[in-house]
Every structure is written in structure tokens, then in C-alpha cells.
Amino acid sequence: MGDILLYIHLALAVLLFALILFNRVKQFRSIAVTASSLLLLTGAHNFMTRMADAPKGWHAFVGIKLLLALHVIAIVFLIARGATAEKEARWRKSILITGTLVMLIGLYYSNFAR
Numbered sequence: 589m590g591d592i593l594l595y596i597h598l599a600l601a602v603l604l605f606a607l608i609l610f611n612r613v614k615q616f617r618s619i620a621v622t623a624s625s626l627l628l629l630t631g632a633h634n635f636m637t638r639m640a641d642a643p644k645g646w647h648a649f650v651g652i653k654l655l656l657a658l659h660v661i662a663i664v665f666l667i668a669r670g671a672t673a674e675k676e677a678r679w680r681k682s683i684l685i686t687g688t689l690v691m692l693i694g695l696y697y698s699n700f701a702r
């Protein structure tokens with residue numbers, strides 16, 4: 589169950605990151621908002637289950653990942669709602685940076701740290 593949810597989390601993360609990367613959040617806003625909400629739910633589950641045999645540094649880095657992920661999700665909601673083109677471009681740039689960090693920390697702890 590845990591592994592399946594981790595893969596679902598990964599698929600949702602790749603989907604959301606692709607929407608941000610190719611500037612398609614507004615075009616597919618319901619997909620972006622649904623993926624963000626499911627990332628929050630599956631992420632909360634991963635957080636509770638993968639804490640058990642946490643490797644060194646897990647709590648610090650996954651804690652930072654959680655905060656950065658919340659930033660990504662909040663900005664995706666704001667872009668989906670819509671703002672001026674200048675604001676949307678600035679917001680998108682910021683979540684390209686935080687989103688990349690979130691992906692890297694998640695992938696590292698899921699695939700290389702254990």
C-alpha cells in the first residue's frame with residue numbers, strides 16, 4: 589500500500605511539474621488543482637509511514653521539502669485563479685525553483701538514501 593501511494597505521489601509530482609514547466613497550469617487548471625490536492629494527501633501518508641526507518645537527515649530535509657511543497661501548491665492555486673501576466677510569470681519562475689528542489693529532495697530520499 590505504501591509503495592503504491594509513493595508511486596502515485598511520484599506520478600502526480602511529474603504531472604504537476606510538467607504543467608508548471610510547460611506553462612500549462614491555467615489551461616489545465618482543474619487537473620493542476622486536483623493533482624496538488626492529491627499530492628498533499630499522498631504526501632501526508634508518505635510522511636507518516638516513511639518516518640519509521642528514516643535515514644540520517646531525513647527529518648530536516650523532508651521537513652524543508654514539505655514547506656517548499658506547500659509553497660508550490662499555494663502558487664499553483666494562485667496561478668489557477670489568475671492574475672496579471674507579469675505576476676503569473678514571476679510566480680511561475682519561483683515554483684520552477686522550489687518545485688525542482690522538492691523533486692530532488694523527494695527523489696533522493698526515496699531512491700538513494702535507503
Ligand code: HEM
Binds near residue numbers: 604634638650695
Ligand atoms: C508540489 C508538491 C510535491 C512534489 C512535486 C513532490 C515530489 C516528490 C517526489 C518526486 C518524491 C519521490 C517519489 C519516488 O521516488 O517514488 C516524493 C517523495 C515524498 N514526498 Fe513529496 N512531493 C510533493 C508534496 C509533498 C507533501 C505536501 C508532502 C508531505 C506532507 C510530501 C512528502 C513526501 C515524502 C515523505 C516522500 C518520501 C520520502 C522518503 O522516501 O523518505 N510531498 N515527493
